[in-house]
Amino acid sequence: xxxxxxxxxxxxxxxxxxxxxxxxxxxxxxxxxxxxxxxxxxxxxxxxxxxxxxxxxxxxxxxxxxxxxxxxxxxxxxxxxxxxxxxxxxxxxxxxxxxxxxxxxxxxxxxxxxxxxxxxxxxxxxxxxxxxxxxxxxxxxxxxxxxxxxxxxxxxxxxxxxxxxxxxxxxxxxxxxxxxxxxxxxxxxxxxxxxxxxxxxxxxxxxxxxxxxxxxxxxxxxxx
Numbered sequence: 001x002x003x004x005x006x007x008x009x010x011x012x013x014x015x016x017x018x019x020x021x022x023x024x025x026x027x028x029x030x031x032x033x034x035x036x037x038x039x040x041x042x043x044x045x046x047x048x049x050x051x052x053x054x055x056x057x058x059x060x061x062x063x064x065x066x067x068x069x070x071x072x073x074x075x076x077x078x079x080x081x082x083x084x085x086x087x088x089x090x091x092x093x094x095x096x097x098x099x100x101x102x103x104x105x106x107x108x109x110x111x112x113x114x115x116x117x118x119x120x121x122x123x124x125x126x127x128x129x130x131x132x133x134x135x136x137x138x139x140x141x142x143x144x145x146x147x148x149x150x151x152x153x154x155x156x157x158x159x160x161x162x163x164x165x166x167x168x169x170x171x172x173x174x175x176x177x178x179x180x181x182x183x184x185x186x187x188x189x190x191x192x193x194x195x196x197x198x199x200x201x202x203x204x205x206x207x208x209x210x211x212x213x214x215x216x217x218x219x220x221x222x223x224x
Contacts, residue, residue: 003058004167006157011050022109023159025125030151032128035141043148052149055157059170062154066146070137075150077133077143079126081170089120090171091179101180109162124169 018024034040046052046066053065063076082090093116094100103110114124133147143151158165163173 002172003056004164006055006057006164008054009047009050009052009153009156012048018155018159020109020159021111022114022125022162022165023155026155026158026165027152029126029128029131030148030155033131033143033151034128034148035143039141039143039145039148042145043143043152046145046149047152049149052153055150055153057154057157057164057168059172060168062150062168064150064153066135066149068146073135073137073146075133075135075147077131077147077150079132079168080130082122086122087171090117090122090124091176091183093117093120093122094176095180095183101177104162104166104176107161109165124165 018027031040034043046068051067053067055062055064060081061076061078063074066073066075093113094104096116097112100110100113103113117124131143131151133143133151135142135144135146137144137146139145154164163176166176167173
């Protein structure tokens with residue numbers, strides 16, 4: 001997966017709320033990871049402040065610069081990658097029902113896709129303990145308010161494009177589409193012409209043997 005650099009979010013008013021079911025699940029994980037409510041309040045304020053730089057996402061992680069009244073800080077974080085069996089199971093789950101790929105490409109994350117993936121042993125949406133982060137500030141809690149601000153902004157990115165979530169888990173958009181395409185292409189069949197020639201040759205040989213058997217004057221011992 002190639003690292004993706006997402007545009008900086010301008011300052012905005014209102015609460016840092018999620019509007020989709022998968023966005024709300026991500027926010028729930030973010031809030032589970034927090035040490036104290038005051039950190040969440042500060043993180044939500046930062047997410048709306050316009051003081052978080054471009055967020056870069058890659059397989060298993062993210063990084064962004066955050067500014068506050070005390071200075072400029074670098075936040076990095078990680079999300080567990082899916083192992084190869086889980087990745088294969090997720091691809092199979094996407095392929096199992098028509099319309100799921102189209103939904104993902106349209107910016108939707110079907111609830112049934114996540115449910116069926118869970119039934120196959122794949123947890124696509126992380127829980128709080130899986131969201132690890134680090135910051136160059138001197139806060140002793142992890143995640144700090146800067147990291148929580150970045151995690152809240154990741155909510156909006158994931159809501160707008162579920163492939164951001166899949167990419168963090170290690171299954172980028174292009175990789176998923178390539179694997180789905182590979183499953184859709186049938187195995188090559190032997191050339192039809194060769195089969196016809198083999199069958200025709202066998203039929204001609206059989207007819208020749210029958211002709212010889214019908215002629216009592218010709219020896220046929222060499223045929224057996």
